[in-house]
Amino acid sequence: MNTALDVVQLSRLQFGLTAMYHFLFVPLTLGLSVMLAIMESVYVMTGKEVWRQATKFWGVLFGINFAMGVATGITMEFQFGMNWAYYSHYVGDVFGAPLAIEGLMAFFLEATFIGLFFFGWDRMSKVGHLCVTCLVALGSNLSALWILVANGWMQNPVGAHFNPDTMRMEVTDFMAILFNPVAQAKFVHTVSAGYVTGAVFVASVSAIYLLQGKHIEMARRSMTVAVSFGLASALSVVVLGDESGYTAGENQKMKIAAIEAMWDTEPAPAAFTIFGLPxxxxxxxxxxxxxxxxxxxxxxxxIDKEVPGIKELVARAQQRIHNGLIAYNALEKLRTDRTDASARAQLDQYAPALGYALLLKQIRPDIANATEDEIAQAAWTTVPSVSPLFWSFRAMVGLGFFFIFLFGLAFYLVSTSRLLKARALLWVMVFILPLPWIAAELGWYVAEVGRQPWVIEGVLPTFLAVSSLSANNVLVTLVGFIAFYSALLVVDVYLMVKAIRHGPGEIEPDVSAPPFAVASAAE
Structure with a gap:
């Protein structure tokens, strides 16, 4: 393995780990923000103090998680300049716009209204404070939208073109970027997964209180909101995941083929592989x-369209490399003579395949002289790691259906006032707490690794996007990030556990009867 490849792998590992650390906090922020709005809405409508107590308690946990999310997210944006300098140069005009808007959403909208949420309880009317809480939820979701618009463009680069005069990608249609079908599908699917995470978190903590006989009135109401919201969200994840599968089938066929470990083209109607050993x-x-x-x-x-397999897609990639070489040669002529009209016309015709020719740079620097064997070798690099994608996807889908079953059962028990007696289910609720995070991380792994070897699908190979750094420099910062983020994670868990142990301020009278003899009818 050469030094350049070491830098690429270390840079990918660094960004991947920091992204996954950051994504430990994002789903819970999304889920809790909406549940806070739901609980406070009930408080405003009913005037019952227990709902105010619930909103303030879960709001504290939301605030801890939000602060950690901001701390881990800021460094990711700096990494684009530090570790991925050529990426930032090549696509910064496109990628930077949604990131800039997200920064405004996160720091000006969310941060402002989060402050009002915590300090405005006794300074604002009930309706005014509810509006603030709703705006916190809106800001959190809009922040996720712009991040996923940027990421969706990396998966399906629409609304932009390569300018040979500046040697950069430039925006041609911002609305196409915003309404990119891949971005929209990723947004609704990711946000729904965050809602499931928030619902599981609230349900798990509420189950702990119910099993301990503490804060029962708040806990059972929180459980009612959690299982209702969780069931709707879990169903949405599966439905919207199907939409993500369809958009990937339209725009990222190699990802679908790799997820299915489908080496040969499947005739219509294509079958889904439940189990296999790729x-x-x-x-x-x-x-x-x-x-x-x-x-x-x-x-x-x-049921009448075939799904192309890996081998057929590699053959298509081989042809695109040939077309890309035509564009590359035309670009070389233009760099010598900007007035060469025939070269510019040739580049315009074959520009969509230029990125495929760049795959050859990992094999030889003078790609114009590449042999057929080298072109075939480059075409096979478009196949991501199949086995990890295959199993990660199936684990994620399995967890999705598990959440539907669990929330469906819990919703039935809540509706029939039997949940407090279902000790076994409450214990299950406690122990499943890590599962939505596992499912979310698996989803990101499938999305990001599934598009390799591209940092921008079909446009820019990952190995060309890195900065000119030494492997040792990247390794040192990688170790530093792991240590720092691990410390933040420990602090986050400590603060969360401390807040949960302290619990909300008591407002209901002490209950002398055993916890499962308490009446469970919702008010």
Missing amino acids: NQETRQTEYALRMPWVLGLIATRS
């Missing part, structure tokens, strides 16, 4: 157990 060396999936029609319905919304 082997990237033999390019086969052994012991495959398939469910007919399902993949065709997800990826093509039809």
